[in-house]
Amino acid sequence: MEKKERKCSVEGCGAEAVHELSYVDAKALETKAGLKLVVYRxxxxxxxxxxxxxSTHYKLWKKVTKSERRARDLARRSG
Ligand SMILES: [Zn+2]
Structure with missing residues (x-):
């Protein structure tokens, strides 16, 4: 019987995954944090x-995307 374990997609991590994200969003971890992601489906x-x-990398993802979101908000406000 096949058991599907969800592990963190960050290369070299292997911790238990707690969040699922679209690669479109998660890509920020590669571009901003310099991590390598294994993409499914x-x-x-x-x-x-x-x-x-x-949870660790999800926190990191929130951190790296936070400034991006803030910058976008500021741009919208001034524009
Ligand atoms: Zn991880």
Whole structure:
């Protein structure tokens, strides 16, 4: 019987995943944090795929995307 364990998609991590994200969003971990992600179920161009994150990397993801979101908000406000 096949058991599907969800592990963190960050290469070299392997911790238990607690969050599922679209690769479109999770990509920030690669571009901003310099991590490498293993993407599941990707079928370009319609499906970017998904990644799983452990709590540590999910926190990191929130951190790296926070400033991006804030910058976007500021741009919208001034524009
Ligand atoms: Zn992780």
């Amino acid at each position: 990707a079928r370009p161009p319609r499906r970017p795929g998904i990644v799983y994150l452990c």
